[in-house]
Amino acid sequence: MVQNVASVMPELEPEDFHLLSGVEQGMRFSEYVNREKLTEFSRLSAENVDYRLDRCEDRELVERKTIQYEGFKLTFEGYDALALHTFVERDTIEGFGAPLGVGKESDVYEVQSYKPMALKYHREGYTNFREVMRERDYTSDRDHVSWLYTARKAAEREYEALETLYPDVSVPQPIDTNRHAIVMEKVDGVELSRTGLEPEQVVPILELILDEMQTAYEEGFVHADMSEYNVFVTTQGVVVFDWPQAVPTDHENARDLLRRDVDNIVSYFQRKYPAEVGDVDVDAVAEALATESFDSLSEHTD
Numbered sequence: 001m002v003q004n005v006a007s008v009m010p011e012l013e014p015e016d017f018h019l020l021s022g023v024e025q026g027m028r029f030s031e032y033v034n035r036e037k038l039t040e041f042s043r044l045s046a047e048n049v050d051y052r053l054d055r056c057e058d059r060e061l062v063e064r065k066t067i068q069y070e071g072f073k074l075t076f077e078g079y080d081a082l083a084l085h086t087f088v089e090r091d092t093i094e095g096f097g098a099p100l101g102v103g104k105e106s107d108v109y110e111v112q113s114y115k116p117m118a119l120k121y122h123r124e125g126y127t128n129f130r131e132v133m134r135e136r137d138y139t140s141d142r143d144h145v146s147w148l149y150t151a152r153k154a155a156e157r158e159y160e161a162l163e164t165l166y167p168d169v170s171v172p173q174p175i176d177t178n179r180h181a182i183v184m185e186k187v188d189g190v191e192l193s194r195t196g197l198e199p200e201q202v203v204p205i206l207e208l209i210l211d212e213m214q215t216a217y218e219e220g221f222v223h224a225d226m227s228e229y230n231v232f233v234t235t236q237g238v239v240v241f242d243w244p245q246a247v248p249t250d251h252e253n254a255r256d257l258l259r260r261d262v263d264n265i266v267s268y269f270q271r272k273y274p275a276e277v278g279d280v281d282v283d284a285v286a287e288a289l290a291t292e293s294f295d296s297l298s299e300h301t302d
C-alpha cells in the first residue's frame with residue numbers, strides 16, 4: 001500500500017523537491033538513476049545530493065539499489081510528494097484531509113481548497129509493474145517499464161474526459177491536474193453499490209444513468225468502465241466518475257464498449273432489483289444511446 005505523504009510534507013525543504021524532481025527527470029532514461037547523474041538533474045552540489053538523498057530515503061520517497069551502480073528511483077510516495085507540492089505552490093490546495101476511497105488503481109483523499117475537494121492519485125502500472133519485475137531480471141534497463149508514465153497518462157486521460165464532459169454530463173468538476181494526480185470537486189453522495197433504492201426510485205435512477213451515458217456519447221466519450229462502483233447517488237441525482245479508461249466515440253471499439261457499459265449497469269439493476277427491472281433489450285438501449293434517441297427504459301423492455 002502506498003502511504004499518505006501529507007504528514008511528511010511539512011518536514012520537506014525546497015531543495016528536497018529539487019532532488020526529487022532530479023530523480024524524476026533521470027527516470028525518463030532508466031529505472032534507477034545513477035547517483036552521479038543527480039547533481040546535473042537536480043542542480044545541487046554532490047554533498048547536497050547525498051544529504052537530500054538520505055533525507056528522502058528515510059522518508060521512503062526514494063528507493064536505492066546498488067548492483068551495477070548506485071542508483072535511485074522515486075517511490076509512489078515520492079511522486080505523490082512532487083504532485084502535492086505543485087498543487088500547494090499553485091494554491092490549488094491549502095490542506096489535506098481524510099481518505100475518501102482506495103480503489104483498485106487509485107488513492108483518493110479529501111483536500112481543502114476554497115471548498116472541500118477530492119485529490120485522486122493514479123496508481124496504474126503499480127501492480128502490473130511489480131508483476132513484470134518479478135518475471136524479469138531487474139538489473140536490466142532495456143525493457144524499462146515506467147509506472148510514472150502509465151499513471152501520468154491515466155490521469156491525463158481522465159482529466160481530459162472530465163474537462164470535455166463537465167458540466168453537460170454529471171461528472172465531478174475538474175479543478176487541476178499535475179503528474180499522476182487530479183483535483184476535482186468532492187461529490188457528496190453514496191456509491192450506487194451501497195445504496196438500497198426504494199422501489200419507485202429504481203427505474204428513474206437507471207434512466208438517469210443511461211441519460212448521462214447518452215450525453216457523454218454525444219460529447220464524444222464512452223466511459224468503458226461503467227459499474228455500480230463508479231456512480232454516486234446524490235440528493236440531486238447521479239454523478240458518474242472514474243473516467244481514465246474513457247474511449248473516444250470515433251474509436252473502432254467504441255460501440256462495443258458502450259454496449260458493455262450498458263450491459264454492466266443494466267445487469268446490476270436486474271440482479272439487485274429484479275421486480276422493478278424486467279427484461280431489457282441491451283442492444284436496443286445501446287443503439288438508442290449512440291443515436292441520441294434514448295428516451296425511456298420502457299421502450300426497450302418486455
Ligand SMILES: Nc1ncnc2c1ncn2[C@@H]1O[C@H](COP(=O)(O)OP(=O)(O)O)[C@@H](O)[C@H]1O
Pocket residue numbers: 100101102103104105106107108118120172184185186187188191229230241242243
Ligand atoms: N470526486 C470524488 N468525491 C468523493 N469521493 C470520490 C471522488 N472520486 C473518487 N472518490 C472515492 O474514491 C474511490 C476510488 O475512486 P475511483 O475514481 O473510482 O478510482 P478507481 O479507478 O481506483 O476505482 C471511489 O470509489 C469513491 O469512493
Ligand SMILES: [Mg+2]
Pocket residue numbers: 103229230242
Ligand atoms: Mg472506481
